[in-house]
Each structure stands twice: as C-alpha cells, then as structure tokens.
Amino acid sequence: MAEELDVEILEEKLLSNPEAYKLLKKAVDKIQEREGSVSMLLSKTLHYLSEFSKMEPESSEALRNVLKNMDLKDETIIMIINICPQTLDELRILFELEEKVIDTETAQQILETIKPYCKE
Structure with missing residues (x-):
C-alpha cells in the first residue's frame, strides 16, 4: 500500500x-x-x-508568458508547450478549448512565436 x-x-x-x-x-x-x-x-x-519535454523549463516559462499575452487559455498554452506543433493543422486542433475562433494569421503568428522555443 x-x-x-x-x-x-x-x-x-x-x-x-x-x-x-x-x-x-x-x-x-x-x-x-x-x-x-x-x-x-x-x-x-x-x-x-x-x-x-519539447523545450527547456526556462523556455517554457518564457513562452507561457508570451502566449498569455496572446489571450489564450491556460489549458491551450500548456498543450502548445507540451506538443510544440509545427503546422497550422496541428495547432488548430489545440484550439478546441478556446471559446473563440483563432484566425489563420494569428495561428501563423503563434507558430512563428513558438518555433525558437521548441527543441529540434
């Protein structure tokens, strides 16, 4: 026990x-x-x-703050950090918890934002 x-x-x-x-x-x-x-x-x-882990802990904390400023829910931010999506299709699936529609331009901006934080 x-x-x-x-x-x-x-x-x-x-x-x-x-x-x-x-x-x-x-x-x-x-x-x-x-x-x-x-x-x-x-x-x-x-x-x-x-x-x-797809990135270093310090990077994840910094990325969390950046994504928070993009007005995303904590659940979505955690999934983005854990998965490090590389395509719009991968990222769009993670927006299921958002109560709003994320346009393609914003999604592309998020992809470009997370790219430097993710391990290759």
Missing part, C-alpha cells in the same frame, strides 16, 4: 511537462540528498518528463 502524505495544498496551477520536470527534479534532488535514493515511480516520472 502507498503511504499517505500529510500535506497542505497551497496552490493549484496547470503545469507543462518542462515546468513539471523542473519542480520534480528539485524535489527528487532533495529526497536523494536526505534519503540517498528515490522511489522507482519518481525516478521513472522524472525520466519521462525529461525525455518528452
């Missing part, structure tokens, strides 16, 4: 994979320093986030 943790939730925030990696890496480092090792679940989750 899993051990229950007695923690208080202070804040709830949607995180992209790179942001989650940064926070989990910090926690894993503290646990390793204190206990010498971490659980297999934490280790595998950290590895997954490392492998499937």
Whole structure:
C-alpha cells in the first residue's frame, strides 16, 4: 500500500511537462540528498518528463508568458508547450478549448512565436 502524505495544498496551477520536470527534479534532488535514493515511480516520472519535454523549463516559462499575452487559455498554452506543433493543422486542433475562433494569421503568428522555443 502507498503511504499517505500529510500535506497542505497551497496552490493549484496547470503545469507543462518542462515546468513539471523542473519542480520534480528539485524535489527528487532533495529526497536523494536526505534519503540517498528515490522511489522507482519518481525516478521513472522524472525520466519521462525529461525525455518528452519539447523545450527547456526556462523556455517554457518564457513562452507561457508570451502566449498569455496572446489571450489564450491556460489549458491551450500548456498543450502548445507540451506538443510544440509545427503546422497550422496541428495547432488548430489545440484550439478546441478556446471559446473563440483563432484566425489563420494569428495561428501563423503563434507558430512563428513558438518555433525558437521548441527543441529540434
């Protein structure tokens, strides 16, 4: 059985994979320093986030701010950061949660904006 943790939730925030990696890496480092090792679940989750993050954590935070200024919902921003779409068709699918229609010019601008942040 899993051990229950007695923690208080202070804040709830949607995180992209790179942001989650940064926070989990910090926690894993503290646990390793204190206990010498971490659980297999934490280790595998950290590895997954490392492998499937499409950009560096600092880049994702900067891109989140840029996309926020484009008046996109947090859910859409997270999906864009996690997927790093490269075509208009890939990007348009991610606009499903928006309550407005994103025109082609704006979508193209978003693609051009995210390109430098995404890993090749």
